[in-house]
Amino acid sequence: MNGVPPSGVRAHLPGAAKARQEWRNRLAELYESWGYQPIELPGLERYDSNHPRAEESFKLTDRDGTLLALRSDLTPAVARVVQRHWPDYASAASAQRPLRLHVQGTVWQAINPEITRNREITQVGVEFIGVRHPRVDAELIHLARESIRTVGLTPRVEVGNPGFVRALMDEAGVDSELRVRLADAIDRKDVGDVQALLDMGEIRGAHANALLAVPDLYGGTERLKEARAFVTGEASDAALSYLEGALAEFDDDSELLLDLGMARRLSYYTGLTFRAYTVDFSQPLLGGGRYDGALLPYAAGFSIGLERLESAWMLAHEGEEPAQVLALDDEGAHRLRKAGIPVIRAISSNRDAAINEAAELGIPWLLADGDVHAVAPADGDALTSEDEADRAELLKILGGHDA
């Protein structure tokens, strides 16, 4: 077993590692341009049995016997640091000034590994702390959508409000035992089971109609109007109004999806939740929501897992290769690199050997003596007009500096 990593973790080899680095940089740029300040957090934490992922954490013992845990989720880690360094935000009374944070890091989850679930995940995310307002949730939904676009994929952002299902159950007077089973049936969209449970709980009339309809309130934002018909009290009205308020901020809602039947983690998420997908990739790339009261009085955020992104991105960009230049000429190479063109330094010291070296590496251009040479195909064909244009582009960068 020497050298074989434990299951659920993997090395990221050159192509993938480069893409990951670029995504991290682009996402950081996006979040910082919206005023989210970067913070860095430790990967080693004290074990806490109240942590939302306590059961899924890898545990270690410190030298004095204290139980430690590898960080298993970024959000509680951010919450902890906020409680320590910005104690005002830990009390509902004084928090109003928004605190926008951006965080990146690895998390480890001691789960059964599966193809689509790694146990070592690199997450990039944001947290918006101190304010509860539909405009805040709208900002996060917008950033979620931009995040997917920024990494070169076509976004679809699904928004829900588990508070709506919770309110409907409260208003129908569903008791605590039935509640768990009913929420589960709604979340699976199993209307047959929902009907059976409603009969069992003797829930009838408008309350039953609403709970039976809610699993099917998914699709485009037009479902929001349909949902209005099923409001059965103040709490469900408020939950729906909050969602309407957030979605009203979007002029173009063509990339937004809605699901009012989301009913998982009802006790953790207290407001809007969202997930982002890209077309034709069947796993969510980003997840988040509002969790007021769970870790901090007012907080919402999301995170993206780079490993999922990698799978989705490979599906969308199969076989793409960046153009490259091999250089004998260090000065010219420097100019090209400054212009953002990746250049590899030749190991060979003369031109003929360097041409062979480039051919072996599959690199199309050789930079030598201030000129750009095509690494000619074996049959010596003339350059296509596209190739000529590429060469002219490179020469322009090289010459432009001299002039």
Add this chain to the structure above:
Amino acid sequence: MPDAETRPLVVALPKGRVMGHALDALAKAGLSLKLADDDRRLRHETPEGTVLVMRNADVPTYVDLGVADVGVVGKDVLLESGRRLYEPVDLGIAHCRMSLIRPRGTHGTLNRIASKYPRIAASYAAEQGHPAEIVPLKGNVELACLSGLADAVVDVVETGATLTANDLEEVDVIFESTARFVVNRAALKLRASQLRPLIARLREGAKS
């Protein structure tokens, strides 16, 4: 280039009797998948969708991981898989009971339960407070009772004929199972315009 969100569906179906019923139900709902007349083929490309043919226990895996967008599978198999799929339609076919079975006339505590459904058996034993160990088997689980390997089995019962022939009795019905139309969680959202009407028509068909 066809829009990625409207490309034909990929459908996972279990080999055997349920497949015919499932194809009929889908055709009645407007999705007619005409399969090539060759029962060794595992993958059928039709203009309306691609059909993947597999063992029923594999349907939840294909749908959960998104290789198939939708599928048809028994509730028994779905529960055993432990996977969280959308199950919007009870097709009402392939009806059976998941039951606890013992040799006729035996009583007393359960120490060992044999089953093809170890996850369901374990959660049933835990719920009922039996400290039983679970022996996973691949087939003919009734033999476990007859041979003394286990003092009970958890298995599906359709007619009960096998039980009668082997002097076994159904002691407790754990749940009733039927075939479900299941959907990948992302596919339902990304292909809502295709799937919403299909689901509505399947529900209509299942009622009649």
